[in-house]
Amino acid sequence: MSIVVKIEEKLYQNRYIVDESRPHIRIRSEAECKSCTSQACTVCCPAACYSKNEAGTVTLVTDGCLECGTCRVICQDKENIQWDYPRGGYGISYKFG
Amino acid sequence: MVEKFDAIVIGAGPSGNAAAYTLAKQGLSVLQLERGEYPGAKNVQGGIMYAAELEKIIPDFRDDCPTERHIIEQRIWLLGDDNYIGTNYRSDAFNTETPNRYTIIRANIDKWFSEKIRAAGGLQICETTVTELIHDAAGKVIGVRTDREGGEIHADVVIMADGVNALLAKRSGYQKELAPENVALAVKEILFIDPELIQQRFGLKGDEGVVIEIMGKVTKGMVGTAFLYTNKESLTIGIGCLISDFKQGSVPPYKMLEDLKNHPVIKPLIEGAEMKEYAAHMIPEGGYKAVPQLYGDGWMVVGDAAHFNNAAHREGSNLAMASGRMAAETVIELKTAGKPFSAANLAAYKARLDDSFVMKDLKKYRNLPGIMHENKQFFGAYPDTLTAAAHNWFTVDSVDKRTKEKEIMKSFVKKRSVLGLVGDAIKLVRAVR
Known part of the structure; x- marks a missing residue:
């Protein structure tokens, strides 16, 4: 039994107030991502914000971010993720939580 | 000023x-x-x-x-690949003027x-x-x-x-910073559904509610648990595992949740419900030593x-x-x-x-997080062995009961060895007493 999951369809149900061109999370160094053997952020992020790219590094798009903090925790040894909350009022806005 | x-x-x-x-x-x-x-x-x-x-x-x-529903029944299920073994406790005495537990949104x-x-x-x-x-x-x-x-x-x-x-x-x-083994990542969905279907499927009336806590194969050997709760007009379903395990694995959290929703035991309970929100959150799991x-x-x-x-x-x-x-x-x-x-x-x-x-x-429970983290058999080997044992025991065929008992014992020893079984029991008792 292999089920294909479309994360976009899940995130589509959520309400976001996007802070245009002010991402609250940044990757500090692309070179660090390239040398990372696991690139575990691309597996662990519950909103699939991180994806492997052709250059062998990681692309981050924070629009669907659920602000959980998992990426920061898994990348703490490399300290390659600069993680902050969005500005007040922006980001995920749970209707039910 | x-x-x-x-x-x-x-x-x-x-x-x-x-x-x-x-x-x-x-x-x-x-x-x-x-x-x-x-x-x-x-x-x-x-x-x-x-x-x-x-x-x-x-x-x-x-x-x-x-509040949503007051809880009159608690189920604890251990899920195998296509089955579950579990315990339920339900009591009409939970229908009081001042209930102790509620499901909430x-x-x-x-x-x-x-x-x-x-x-x-x-x-x-x-x-x-x-x-x-x-x-x-x-x-x-x-x-x-x-x-x-x-x-x-x-x-x-x-x-x-x-x-x-x-x-x-x-x-x-x-x-x-939080250590990956001290924090879980949980994902959940809220699924809206006709309240009459909730009452039929869970045997409820009025604002009575059921909660199901789930362990087993659905966490794919990782340290984690899942749940299914009944709200008034919705169900919430979720699953969470230690981030240290997600980090070493290859299964994204939303895939794990989707597999749970499609598990043969779970699927009929949520059939026809409409997903309205998908959420993720970390849960502090390190206990006393991580305070x-x-x-x-x-x-x-x-x-x-x-x-x-x-x-x-x-x-x-x-x-x-x-x-x-x-x-x-x-x-x-x-x-x-x-x-x-x-x-x-x-x-x-x-x-x-x-x-x-x-x-x-x-x-x-100060030692429990460490023991769970270091003994993955509680989340991998045991669910399979237990459900297989139940399947064998409840299948009525021409095999005599003593032989069945021996087969079941053998299956446990094969998975964990006698010393392993005894060790696991001691570890668990020490961790929770």
Whole structure:
């Protein structure tokens, strides 16, 4: 039994107030991502914000971010993720939580 | 002129709300800051709410608190690939005027609680992220800086109720980053469905509710659990595992959730329901040994930010509310006595916690997180062996019962060896006694 999951369809149900061109999370160094053997952020992020790219590094798009903090925790040894909350009022806005 | 309050509470979750309400009700000037669009916008819970702690803070909460269903049945299921083995406890005695446990939709509760705080005289400002604590030359916390213009606000004491990430305590050097083995990532969905279908599928009437706690193959050998709760017009389903395990694995959390939803035992229960929201949140799982420094000059930390979560019993919001209340009571006591909010005086907060179920329960299970983390067989080998044993035992064929018993025993020994089985039993008993 292999089920294909479309994360976009899940995130589509959520309400976001996007802070245009002010991402609250940044990757500090692309070179660090390239040398990372696991690139575990691309597996662990519950909103699939991180994806492997052709250059062998990681692309981050924070629009669907659920602000959980998992990426920061898994990348703490490399300290390659600069993680902050969005500005007040922006980001995920749970209707039910 | 910088505004000054008796107390600033950061965050409008259960711990922050408990603290802000308790302070406001005693007439202290309290400012509560919340980064979300409205109270609850950033909060996630399964969720089950335990009445006792809320009742201590708002005795008549049942009059208007928007709870979902009161729980009359608790199921604990161990899922195999296409089966489950489990225990249920259901009692009509849970149908009382003052139920002990309710399912809730978190945002509804947070909004309700916030209205109570405002009615009690607390000032609440949303859409405001606190960026850092302000210290004086001696290192005492004297206020907070926010992302609003001119966003510096002072207070005699700051209560950090900013949740599991606890960024402010980390930035001030009061806490270290969360260890991946001390924190779980949980994902959940809310599925709306005709209430009549909920009543039929779970055998319920009125506002009666069922909660199912799930372990087994669905976490794919990782340390984790899942759940399915009944709300009034919806079901919540979720699954969570330690981040250290997700990190080593190759299964994304949403894939794990989707597999759970399609499990042959679960699927018929949620069939036809419409998904309306997908949420993710970290859960502090490190227990007693992961509890950080809880107070200092001019500050205290409460709730998830203080790692107050009893993973073994799936209790969190009650520990959060208890810690928020105790922090507030400590503030009220010092204020009444005219004493400063020094670290030495705020140690009274820790003493209250130590004397309560919060620290007593965390201490009781202090070795459990480590044992679960180091003994994956509880999440991999055992579910398979147990369900296979049940399948063998309940299949009536021409094999005599003694032979069946031998087969079952052999299957356990094959998986774990006799010493392994005995060792596991000892480990478990030591961890929970």
